[in-house]
Amino acid sequence: MVFDSSQAKMLLEAYSSVPDFLVPYSVVLSRSEEYAEERNYLEKCLEKVSIIKKQEWISRLFSKDDRQHISVWFEIMLFGWLSKISYAEAIDKDGYPDFSLMNDDQEIMIEARAILFDEKHRNEDRFVGGLFSLLKKVKRQFMIEVHRFTVGSAFLSENFVSEVTDRLDNYPNQFFEYQDKYDNKVMLSAKYSSEFPHVVATYSPGAVAITGLPLKRPLKEKAAKYKPIRHSSTPYVIAVFLENFLLGAEEIVEAWFGRTKYIIDVNTSKIVDQKSDLSGIHFLGKEVVHKTVSGTLVFKANFNSELGRRELIG
Numbered sequence: 001m002v003f004d005s006s007q008a009k010m011l012l013e014a015y016s017s018v019p020d021f022l023v024p025y026s027v028v029l030s031r032s033e034e035y036a037e038e039r040n041y042l043e044k045c046l047e048k049v050s051i052i053k054k055q056e057w058i059s060r061l062f063s064k065d066d067r068q069h070i071s072v073w074f075e076i077m078l079f080g081w082l083s084k085i086s087y088a089e090a091i092d093k094d095g096y097p098d099f100s101l102m103n104d105d106q107e108i109m110i111e112a113r114a115i116l117f118d119e120k121h122r123n124e125d126r127f128v129g130g131l132f133s134l135l136k137k138v139k140r141q142f143m144i145e146v147h148r149f150t151v152g153s154a155f156l157s158e159n160f161v162s163e164v165t166d167r168l169d170n171y172p173n174q175f176f177e178y179q180d181k182y183d184n185k186v187m188l189s190a191k192y193s194s195e196f197p198h199v200v201a202t203y204s205p206g207a208v209a210i211t212g213l214p215l216k217r218p219l220k221e222k223a224a225k226y227k228p229i230r231h232s233s234t235p236y237v238i239a240v241f242l243e244n245f246l247l248g249a250e251e252i253v254e255a256w257f258g259r260t261k262y263i264i265d266v267n268t269s270k271i272v273d274q275k276s277d278l279s280g281i282h283f284l285g286k287e288v289v290h291k292t293v294s295g296t297l298v299f300k301a302n303f304n305s306e307l308g309r310r311e312l313i314g
Contacts, residue, residue, distance in 0.1 A: 003039045021129035024064045037308035045080045052092040071114040074241040114241040127151045137161045138199040140168045142190045146203040152182035212254030220281045230292035239297040249298045256280045
């Protein structure tokens with residue numbers, strides 16, 4: 001069994017005393033009871049591919065690099081998703097897309113691409129997870145709002161909990177800006193609440209611009225690959241995984257075709273026409289390019305309580 005292998009055991013041993021919010025995602029997947037059913041599912045998928053592909057996937061699945069881990073997790077989950085549709089093969093040869101799917105007598109080639117958070121965003125997510133975990137240790141009945149923070153060179157100092165506790169006891173109605181020796185900075189405010197036996201924390205990152213612009217480059221890279229296959233009669237499909245839950249199929253459409261412009265009748269305030277501004281990668285000026293991509297599949301991850309594991313939804 002893959003998750004009982006020496007490779008898995010070495011990974012778990014290396015992080016045995018480190019909390020989940022500070023370990024690579026591969027460690028959380030390997031040791032958390034929450035992912036027990038998912039581990040079983042991944043094992044079954046790995047048994048259906050060639051030895052070469054299985055070894056490659058396992059190596060990346062246990063990677064300490066979160067981007068590598070999530071990317072191969074998507075590939076394995078996508079293989080499982082495709083296998084439910086028809087006969088699917090995970091290709092282990094250079095110069096070919098990731099998967100082949102048979103639809104009746106037609107072969108479809110599918111290339112996977114995970115579009116992930118950058119390292120700065122991932123570090124901030126870990127920091128917030130750790131920050132909330134520490135705030136739960138503050139045994140005071142307060143709602144705390146995290147207004148802003150700066151991630152330092154190491155995680156929050158050990159005295160964070162005691163300093164927040166002392167501040168709530170003595171100056172509960174004042175803003176509290178914490179700073180430690182690692183240059184971590186956290187701005188907090190508190191409000192008394194009798195509902196919980198410990199601090200409950202909230203954080204809102206503020207306004208975020210949602211656009212298809214960051215999706216253009218990865219789509220363009222995949223659209224330019226495997227020229228002999230794309231120019232054959234074989235359909236070529238790009239399967240995309242969006243880690244950012246704020247992004248969706250609308251942003252993929254925008255990346256391909258551009259923003260939609262609306263023409264409104266000022267007298268009636270009704271939309272009388274709409275058209276693309278041709279700013280997507282499908283166009284070069286008014287000329288259509290990337291004619292050889294047959295379609296794009298768009299996926300996100302969702303925890304299915306009935307299955308007891310995450311699944312791809314799209």
